[in-house]
Amino acid sequence: MFCQRFDPASSTFTYLLACDRTREAVLIDPVLEQQERDLALLAELGVTVRWVLDTHVHADHVTGAAALKASLPAQPVTAVGLACEAAGYDRPLMHGDRLPFGEESITVIATPGHTPGSMSFLWRDRVFTGDALLIGGCGRTDFQQGDAGQLYDAITQRLFTLPGETLVYPGHDYRGRRVSCIEEERATNPRLANRSRDEFIAVMAALDLPRPKLIDVAVPANKQAGAVPQGG
Ligand SMILES: N[C@@H](CCC(=O)N[C@@H](CS)C(=O)NCC(=O)O)C(=O)O
Numbered sequence: 001m002f003c004q005r006f007d008p009a010s011s012t013f014t015y016l017l018a019c020d021r022t023r024e025a026v027l028i029d030p031v032l033e034q035q036e037r038d039l040a041l042l043a044e045l046g047v048t049v050r051w052v053l054d055t056h057v058h059a060d061h062v063t064g065a066a067a068l069k070a071s072l073p074a075q076p077v078t079a080v081g082l083a084c085e086a087a088g089y090d091r092p093l094m095h096g097d098r099l100p101f102g103e104e105s106i107t108v109i110a111t112p113g114h115t116p117g118s119m120s121f122l123w124r125d126r127v128f129t130g131d132a133l134l135i136g137g138c139g140r141t142d143f144q145q146g147d148a149g150q151l152y153d154a155i156t157q158r159l160f161t162l163p164g165e166t167l168v169y170p171g172h173d174y175r176g177r178r179v180s181c182i183e184e185e186r187a188t189n190p191r192l193a194n195r196s197r198d199e200f201i202a203v204m205a206a207l208d209l210p211r212p213k214l215i216d217v218a219v220p221a222n223k224q225a226g227a228v229p230q231g232g
C-alpha cells in the first residue's frame with residue numbers, strides 16, 4: 001500500500017507506506033497542518049502506524065511527528081537522523097538501519113549535505129530522498145550547516161548507485177512534479193548530470209535563494225519533533 005499526499009502551503013510531500021497483509025504502516029514527513037487529512041487517511045485504510053519518520057529537521061514547515069504520536073493509540077516510534085540533534089524524537093537513525101513494519105522494512109541511507117542529519121529511506125523499488133535529491137534539483141546548502149560537497153558525495157555515491165529504475169520520491173516539488181527515477185536524475189538533473197564536484201559546489205554557492213519564511217519557527221519546533229514548546 002502506498003500513498004503520496006501534498007501540502008500546497010509548503011510544497012511538501014507526505015508518504016504513507018503499509019504492509020498489505022498486516023496493515024502496519026510508516027508515515028514519512030507529515031506536516032502538522034495536515035494532521036486531520038492524515039488521520040482520516042489512516043482511518044480509511046485501517047492501518048496502524050509503527051514509524052513516523054522525518055527525512056531531516058525541516059526549515060519550511062512544522063512536522064506532524066509529535067502530534068501524530070500523541071493522537072494515535074498505538075504510539076508509533078518517531079525517528080530522525082542522529083546528526084539532526086533533535087531531542088524530541090524517540091529514535092536517532094543511522095546509515096544502514098532497517099526499520100521493520102509488518103512483513104516490510106525500510107533501509108536508512110544517510111544523505112547529508114542539505115542538513116548534516118538528512119536521511120533517505122529505501123523501500124522496495126522506491127527511495128524517499130527528502131531534500132537531498134529533488135526532481136531536477138536538490139536541497140539547498142546555504143543554511144542549517146548545509147555542505148554542497150557532502151551533498152554531491154551523498155547523491156552521486158549513495159543515490160545514483162541505486163538501480164536506475166528506482167523511483168525517486170522527493171520531499172518537495174515546486175513545479176508540480178510528483179515522481180522521477182534514478183536513471184532520469186542521473187542523466188538529466190541540471191545541477192548534477194555531467195557536473196564535477198567543484199562545478200556542483202559553484203552552482204550551489206550561486207543559487208541566492210530567499211530564506212524560508214518559517215525557518216525561525218520551524219527549526220526549533222522540529223528539533224522537538226514539532227511539539228508546541230511548553231510555557232512558550
Ligand atoms: N520558499 C519556501 C522555501 C523553499 C526552500 O528553500 N526549500 C528548501 C527545502 S527546505 C530547498 O532546499 N529548496 C531547493 C530549491 O529551491 O532549489 C519557503 O519560504 O518556505
Ligand SMILES: [Fe+2]
Pocket residue numbers: 056057058059060114131139
Ligand atoms: Fe529541507
